[in-house]
Amino acid sequence: MAIPKAIGTNHQRIQHLMSRIFTLIAVLTVITLMGIQNGFAQKKSHQKVSENYVERKIVLASNETSQYTIVIPVHATPHELKAAQVLQD
DSSP: OOOOTTOOSHHHHHHHHHHHHHHHHHHHHHHHHHHHHHHHHTSOOOOOOOTTOOOOOOOSOBTTBOSOOOOOOTTOOHHHHHHHHHHHO
């Protein structure tokens, strides 16, 4: 990127360049930290499941009938439409 013509002296050009470099470093630091946080958030927990844990099974349909309704948003995404179709079939 060219330095604007309004910046005349070498000192002003160096200040402008340093400002750009600092901004770039700050942005890259934030992006890196966000990536690190997402990496930690996606790790599986190795903690034991509580002894009070009870597995529940949800029956979506029985004898070709269901107590549930598939609701499709007005502005559904292709993924939402496909999911609704898969559930319906």
